[in-house]
Amino acid sequence: MRLKDGYKKLKKLENKTFGMLDLDCELLNKGRAGQLLETKIGLRSGNHHLDFEDGELKSHKCELKNTKIVPKETIALTIISSNNIDDYLESSFSKSLLGSKISNLLLVPVIKVKEKKGLIPFEWFIKNVTLFKSKKFQKELEEDYDFIISKIKTSKKIKTTSGPNDYLQIRSKDSRGKKTKKYHEVYSKHLDIKLSDKNYAFYLKKSFIKKLINR
Structure with a gap:
């Protein structure tokens, strides 16, 4: 399926609760x-490498405040691991895995309604589904990427770092193996050094997401 086709289908679902859409609302975990x-x-x-033939779908937790959509979390884009760290260290943004993954994104804000006792999934709904094309923000994304890699x-070593434009960030994203109970270290063959005890990931910052989905 092409990204534009998914966009049209999701736009038709806007403002309809998960209950109205007959979505299985029980035991909803992250993602x-x-x-x-x-x-x-x-x-x-x-x-698959991509959700659509030509792009990715990224749903994310949000809330409504005075008609504005406020992201409650950053959006994870790609993992930084021993398998790809040297590619990142040697690639420009446009030629990197990150550049490829976010060239076309479908951002889907999920308004997660809650009460004092917790979330009410059957009342959740999506709003302001947004097509994001990285070319429109190429200069700022490249600056953030280059800053982080430098x-x-x-x-x-790898540690939590945000770019100067506050579009991109890297921070840890790892879980211990069931058998080993260990995280996954990031080792660079190019630098011949362990850069981190955990895998990291690139994220879109909340401030940038808010600007995109409220345009």
């Missing part, structure tokens, strides 16, 4: 809302 929406529009599931190179 489950996006999976349910993908299934609803007929998007194939599985471990910090890794000069400090010889």
Whole structure:
């Protein structure tokens, strides 16, 4: 499915609660809302490089404040691991895995209604589905990417870092293995050094997301 086709289908679902859409609202874990929406529009599931033929779908938790959508979390984009760290250290933004993954994004704000006792998934709904094309923000994204990569190179380690434009950030994103109970270290063959005890990931910052989905 093409990104524009998914966009049209999701726009038709805006402001309709998960209950109205007959989405399975029980035991929703992080990421489950996006999976349910993908299934609803007929998007194939599985471990693919891209969700659509030409882009990615990124659902994210939000809330409404005075008619404005406020993101409650950053959006994870790509993992930084031993398998790809040297590619990042040697690639420009446009030629990197990150540049490829976010060239076309479908941002899907999920307004997660809650009461004092907790979240009420059957009352959740999506709003302001947004097509994001990185070319429109190429200069700022490149500056953030170059800044982050330069910090890794000069400090010889990976740590939480945000770019000067506050569009991109890297921070840890890892979980211990069930058997080993250990995180996954990031080792650079190019630099011949361990850069981190954990995998990291690139994220879109909340301030940037808010600007995009409220345009």
